[in-house]
Amino acid sequence: MVHRWPGRRTNAWTDAINAKDRAKLEVLMAPEYALYSWSGELWAPRQEWLDNLFNHIKISKNTLREIAPRVYGDFAIVTSVGEWAGTSDGESFNQKTIVVDTWRKINGRWQVVTRTSHTEDVKSPIKK
Numbered sequence: 001m002v003h004r005w006p007g008r009r010t011n012a013w014t015d016a017i018n019a020k021d022r023a024k025l026e027v028l029m030a031p032e033y034a035l036y037s038w039s040g041e042l043w044a045p046r047q048e049w050l051d052n053l054f055n056h057i058k059i060s061k062n063t064l065r066e067i068a069p070r071v072y073g074d075f076a077i078v079t080s081v082g083e084w085a086g087t088s089d090g091e092s093f094n095q096k097t098i099v100v101d102t103w104r105k106i107n108g109r110w111q112v113v114t115r116t117s118h119t120e121d122v123k124s125p126i127k128k
Contacts, residue, residue, distance in 0.1 A: 009078075010101065012024070013028045017059070022054070027111075030046075030113045032113060033045075034046060034114055035049050056089050057088050059086040061083060062085075064081070065080065065082070066079075076102070076103040076105075076110070077103075080099045082098075083095070095120075098117070102114045102116075
């Protein structure tokens with residue numbers, strides 16, 4: 001049974017990323033969060049992802065469109081098309097992406113568990 005997606009979780013997460021709002025990110029991201037490539041390669045577990053955001057990446061643009069959530073009980077799969085640009089340790093990037101986020105309802109609160117992303121430029125600005 002498909003349920004209604006509760007509010008603007010994806011936009012709230014994007015806003016928290018853009019603002020580098022650690023408190024909101026802590027609430028929205030599950031402890032086991034990880035970023036994966038389209039082929040399933042682990043790009044960054046949560047702590048490494050946060051370190052990249054706060055210490056290496058400067059975002060000039062980060063938007064999602066065509067956000068399409070599908071809710072299945074306590075899980076949600078959210079697909080979207082994104083664009084983000086900025087610098088990573090001073091090196092510029094500008095990418096169009098296809099994104100799949102997996103959310104899980106934990107103790108009554110939705111948290112993102114994984115993001116899988118594909119870009120035409122396979123070089124990710126995420127530092128490994």
